[in-house]
Every structure is written in C-alpha cells, then in structure tokens.
Amino acid sequence: MDWTALFLSLRLAAFTVVILLPIGIVMGRFLAYRNFPGKGLTEALVALPLVLPPTVFGYYLLVVLGSASPVGQFWEALFGRPLVFTFEGLLIASIVFNLPFAIQPMQRGFEAIPREVRAAAACCGMPPWRALLRVELPLAWPGILTALVLSFAHTLGEFGIVLMVGGSIPGETRTIAIAIYDRVQAFDDAGAAQMSALLLAFSLVTIALTFAFSRRIGRRLG
C-alpha cells in the first residue's frame, strides 16, 4: 500500500475542492441567472473536459503550462521552479478538468431557485451579498454539495491528465491512480488490488453519503 500516494491524492482533491468552491459559485450563479451573447459557447467550453480525451487535454495543459510558455516562464520567475511535473501544476490541471463537475451541478442548483424567491429577497431589503448567504446558498446547497463531492471523487480517480502533466514523481505528483498503474506494471497484483479496493470503497461511501444527504435536504426544502 502506497500511503504517500493516497495522502497526495487526498491533499490534491482537498485543495481542488477548496479552490473550486468559490469559482463554481460565481460561475454557476452567473450562468444560471444571466443571458448574454456567447452563453452557449461558454457553457460548451466549461463542458469540454467531459468529452475531450485526457491525453489531448493533458497535452494542451503541457503546452500552456510548460517551461516554454509565458505562463510557465512567469511561474518559474516567481517561484524559481517549473510548473509542470510539480504538485502546483497538477493542482491547476485538476482545477481545470474539474470545472464541469463543479460548475454544472452548482448552475443547476441556482437555476432551481424560483426567480420570484430571489426577487422576494431583494424586496425584503437584502443586499445582494446577504441574499446570497441567507437565501441562495441555502437553497442551492444540494447542487453545491454534489459539485464538491463529484470534484473530489473525480480528482482521486483521474489518471490520463495527471500522467501527462505530473508524471509519476513520488510525493510530488504520484497520485493513487498512478500508483495503482505502477503496481500493475511491476506485476505487484496484491498492492494494486489493495489500493483499488480502498479507492472503490472510499468512492462508493462518499457518493452514497452525498446522495442520502442531498435527498434529506431536498425533502426539507420541499
């Protein structure tokens, strides 16, 4: 059992979720309430990671984040080390490929709030930030929770993009999914089986808990 890889995966997933929470709320809310020219294109861009082969996606991330790119050079000038094949690079990749998993459920969550309820919040004298905290977030909560769990679980399981952008550096970029692959390559069936079973159990429990929880909230909110 590669505990380092497991903890790295958990750390990556936790950071991803924490950063995606505000991004998802802002983007999901914007897409839910506003109509603007190019909305369809924006939604398509957000959904792109769902259909793009991970290798293609990983390749473009390498191009954009690599040492030859402006982003990569800026990062190197700032922190003195490259972005690709590091935890930070992996985190950026993880955030980007989780955008649809975070934004779409949150968008659905905000869309489910009746327009009149939002208008009522304003008519009650709530400034926008207060309406967000007191009315919108509590009502969109099932969508937000789903988004966070899906992103977390998806980060644990992502393989192709991680391999492309991060490689397999122990303690830095070797996630549990990569570790399983390495164990299989090394004919360590027992190690692969152990880690696979753990990942399976973990994913199943998380998803089951989320479903049960959001159903309970759904009932409470009617």
Next chain:
Amino acid sequence: MSGLTGLHVALHQDSPIPLAAEFSCAPGEVLALVGPSGSGKSTILRAIAGIYRPLRGRVTVDGEDWFDGGRGYHRPTHRRAVGMVFQSYALFPHMTALGNVMAALGDLPPHQRAARARSLLDLVHLADLYDRRPEELSGGQQQRVAVARALAREPKALLLDEPFSAVDKATRQRLYREIAVLRRGLNMPVVLVTHDLDEAAMLADRIAVLHRGRTLQTGTPRQVTTRPLSAEVARLVDLRNVFEGVVAGCDGDGGRTIIDWAGLQLETAGGAVVATGQRVSWVIPDGFVLLHRRDRPSRGEHENPVPGRVESVLEIGQMAHIVLRPGHAPELPLHFSVPLHVAHRNGIEPGVAATVSLLGEGIHTMPPPRG
C-alpha cells in the same frame, strides 16, 4: 408629475414589452391595475419594485425618485422601501413563518426582530404557526405570511401581484375580508394587480384599466364600469352591450341626446360627445336593461322599448343570463341578466318574444372607434 406624497408612476417604452402607463396612488389608497393576461400589469408592478428596469419614465414615492429614465437613475430593489406579495407568494422555503418575516427586518437591531415578526404574524392571524415552514402551511396561510413579510419593512408602497389567484374560492372570500379590514390600518399607497374586475371593485378605491401596457382609464370602480372612456375600456371591463350609432339630435337644455341605433331611436340622459350627424359608440351596462313583464305592461316600458326574440337563457346560480336578438337588428344581440325567478315567472326561454327597455340614464356615449 411632481407629486409629493404617495406613489407616482409613468412608464414608457416600445419594446420588449410595450408600456405607456401613467397613474398615481395616494397614501392609504388602494389602486387596482386591471387588464387581461399580457396587458403588462405585472411588469408595471415589477418596475415599481425595481425588479424590472424599463427604458423610460419615472417612479417617485413620497417625492423620492426610485426610477428616473431621463437621468438614468435606477435605485436597486433592496434600497426601495417596498413591500411585495408575489403571485406564488415566493416564501423562503427553508425558513419558518417567523424566519420569513424576520428576513425582511434586517434594518431592525437583531434583538427586536423576533418580537416585531411575531406581532406582524399576530396581525394576520397566524399566532399559532410561527414555527411552520411554508410547505406545512395552507395556501391561505402562506398568503398571510407573505403579507406579513411585505409589511415588515414598513414599506412606502405595498404591491400585491394577483395575491388571491392561488387559493380556493372560500379562502379567497375570507382573505378579501381580512385585507379589507387590514388596509384600514395602512397608510401607504397599495397597488393591487388583478385580472378579476369584481375583486378590483371590491377592494380598490380606484381602478386603472390596462391594455397592452397602456393605462386606458383610471377612475372609481363605478366610473370605469358605467362610464368607460372608450369602447375598448367597455369591453375590458366586461360590458357586453357595446354598439355603434349616429347622433340624431340633441335637446340642448335637458342634456338629452337621441341616438339612431340601426334605425331605432334611443333617448339618452347625457349629452353627446360628438356633434349631430356623427358616429358614436355607446354602451349600456346589464343593470340598465329592463325586462318587460310579458303578461301586462309595467313601469318604464315607454323608455326606449326594444322588442326582440330570446336567443338563449343561461342559468348560473340564482341569475339567468339572457341574450335577446332585437327585432330591428338581429345581428346586434343585447345581453342582460335577471333573477332566475323573474325569468321563470315571465316564461323566458329560447325562442319566445320579449321586450326590454334601455334605461336612458344607463346609456353612455363614447367617441367612435378609430378607422
């Protein structure tokens, strides 16, 4: 428009929703916006609340600008002291009745909110239901929470968007009475949107008749239902006896006008709006069409008698709604209602001959339709 107190509204735009609405509502007054679906009445209400931003116009409340298209000023909804009851009530589903009312008390110090919310819920007779969530309340109870919440901010304008459309008839009658009592204690302008003219006549001091975003007439319920400004208003307030004629003559001192209605001379009690020889629209409300007794002559039968044949009799509740085809112009049916027993006693049924009088004081003339 330089009103000091009360609500003054003037909204104009050609698209996306055409608006040409102007009206005022004094403190303590209930003004009903009445019109068919799509007449823009909810849009006007939303513009007053600031949820909808029109292109041009002005909304002032107690001398304060809420919207001024001329200088591009639009005060955001949360900074307008407005109370709104939505058609769907739009209660916050995750809060209790008390929580919903407290949510509108953000301007009060936190320790005073609960007590104030409780007193508002008591006012609308929900003293036992503080802790219920909206889903645990009946439609009528939800409406009361919505009213309490709308009143919580001590609004300078109270807006009611078809607040009775989502409850059953018995509840509606009870809510009408409650609102009628409640409004006596209110000293802000109240704007009620409804498509139900009876509801408007019952609750409002004045009615503004709307069609395609345009205020066609504003007046007391009696004015708009007996003295409509145009044939269009007459039809919108459900007057069915709207006809055209020609002014055949005027009796200068008595203010009596003779109208030629497809060859039949009718005497009216008012002066004509157009000169002799001109076309004119005229209307007579149901209540001024008097059925003659068929067995023997009765009072008033010399006043504009119109003989004809009964086409249909529709019995609704205790009333019989009768359509009469006049003998001189069968293509211009007259509609009127009599109590059921009157219809029965007179043997009124489809096909029989009957005569009615069109009472002169009920005949109201209007400018002819354009074109």
